[in-house]
Amino acid sequence: MHANRSCFFRSDQFRHQDPEAQRRDFLVEEHLRQNEREREQQTGSRQKIMRHEWEKKISCALRCSECEKRLGPADPRVLSVYNHDAVCMECKKKEEKRPDYEEASRRMIGQCMADTELMYKDPGGYCYYHFYPFKCD
Numbered sequence: 275m276h277a278n279r280s281c282f283f284r285s286d287q288f289r290h291q292d293p294e295a296q297r298r299d300f301l302v303e304e305h306l307r308q309n310e311r312e313r314e315q316q317t318g319s320r321q322k323i324m325r326h327e328w329e330k331k332i333s334c335a336l337r338c339s340e341c342e343k344r345l346g347p348a349d350p351r352v353l354s355v356y357n358h359d360a361v362c363m364e365c366k367k368k369e370e371k372r373p374d375y376e377e378a379s380r381r382m383i384g385q386c387m388a389d390t391e392l393m394y395k396d397p398g399g400y401c402y403y404h405f406y407p408f409k410c411d
Contacts, residue, residue, distance in 0.1 A: 295344070299336055302347065335360035340368075355382040 335351060337344055339359035345351055351360045354369060355378050361369065369375060 302336070303334070338362040338365055340365040355379045358382075358386075 335345055338351070338361050339354065339357070340361050341364070343362050343364075345360070345362060350363055352363065352366045353359065354361045354366070355375070356369065372378075
């Protein structure tokens with residue numbers, strides 16, 4: 275995969291899709307790249323866009339990392355407190371029922387705040403999406 279993609283896709287995301295689904299996924303990815311180019315032109319600053327690279331990574335998730343359910347642009351998703359990958363709401367509900375969820379949530383928030391403050395200078399946003407659903411723009 276090309277290193278300058280606006281989204282982070284794993285090659286296994288496309289392995290069992292039919293050609294029509296692959297075409298739709300490609301169009302979504304191309305739309306997101308076009309939006310990034312337009313934002314770059316408007317701001318004139320690549321650094322501002324890089325500060326929010328995580329937003330593109332999580333909002334571009336095409337499948338739930340747990341059950342592999344396809345996620346459309348309007349489908350709500352949330353980040354797992356165990357691995358920080360995007361999951362569907364059904365899998366998040368299952369995650370919340372795990373006996374170690376409360377402890378894992380506390381650990382994740384502490385680590386998340388430390389990591390994002392150093393890497394992205396935006397500690398409120400990324401950590402927030404482990405608990406509140408969002409949709410792909």
